[in-house]
Amino acid sequence: DTAVSQTPKYLVTQMGNDKSIKCEQNLGHDTMYWYKQDSKKFLKIMFSYNNKELIINETVPNRFSPKSPDKAHLNLHINSLELGDSAVYFCASSSAVNQPQHFGDGTRLSIL
Amino acid sequence: KQEVTQIPAALSVPEGENLVLNCSFTDSAIYNLQWFRQDPGKGLTSLLLIQSSQREQTSGRLNASLDKSSGRSTLYIAASQPGDSATYLCAVWGSNYQLIWGAGTKLIIKP
Numbered sequence: 001d002t003a004v005s006q007t008p009k010y011l012v013t014q015m016g017n018d019k020s021i022k023c024e025q026n027l028g029h030d031t032m033y034w035y036k037q038d039s040k041k042f043l044k045i046m047f048s049y050n051n052k053e054l055i056i057n058e059t060v061p062n063r064f065s066p067k068s069p070d071k072a073h074l075n076l077h078i079n080s081l082e083l084g085d086s087a088v089y090f091c092a093s094s095s096a097v098n099q100p101q102h103f104g105d106g107t108r109l110s111i112l
Numbered sequence: 113k114q115e116v117t118q119i120p121a122a123l124s125v126p127e128g129e130n131l132v133l134n135c136s137f138t139d140s141a142i143y144n145l146q147w148f149r150q151d152p153g154k155g156l157t158s159l160l161l162i163q164s165s166q167r168e169q170t171s172g173r174l175n176a177s178l179d180k181s182s183g184r185s186t187l188y189i190a191a192s193q194p195g196d197s198a199t200y201l202c203a204v205w206g207s208n209y210q211l212i213w214g215a216g217t218k219l220i221i222k223p
Binding site for chain 2: 045
């Protein structure tokens with residue numbers, strides 16, 4: 001069973017569109033995260049939720065909005081996609097904020 | 113501001129060799145340090161986590177050490193195998209609950 005699953009795996013879309021990436025974890029973890037991995041392979045935290053509450057909200061454009069309907073899900077919605085949004089987005093979860101993080105396989109977003 | 117550096121950026125060694133990957137960080141006030149591997153087109157797999165009070169952790173052929181005072185961690189891989197080929201990432205937990213990442217070391221093990 002996949003512990004942290006993201007869908008879709010690949011997302012190709014036009015500039016200006018709105019899209020969502022879904023993340024689900026079946027580990028019973030309280031904390032979930034979204035990361036963006038840029039072309040130089042750096043991972044940057046975007047958001048973190050603990051028990052459905054937002055605890056980290058880095059300086060990302062407000063076009064990005066996370067939604068946590070329950071502890072097991074943290075979805076990422078992006079409005080008005082721009083070329084610079086092209087990247088791999090990773091979802092992760094951990095049992096608590098400073099415990100080992102388990103990652104999904106990533107979603108490769110390409111903006112045309 | 114915490115910065116994490118990994119050296120070398122890339123490493124290619126013959127199968128069977130023991131090797132060391134390095135990670136350094138600028139702020140010693142960390143909660144823990146975590147090593148990951150990333151396979152091409154895949155997610156990240158957690159390898160080892162060292163709490164700030166610990167000096168090392170071992171898992172199979174992997175051993176990670178932590179020296180907070182000097183801002184260094186090493187990942188030792190014994191008897192390397194082609195399946196160890198991947199990018200290895202180091203990340204430190206700093207203040208405000210953030211993982212700060214290095215850029216990774218791309219490791220190639222030649223059969």
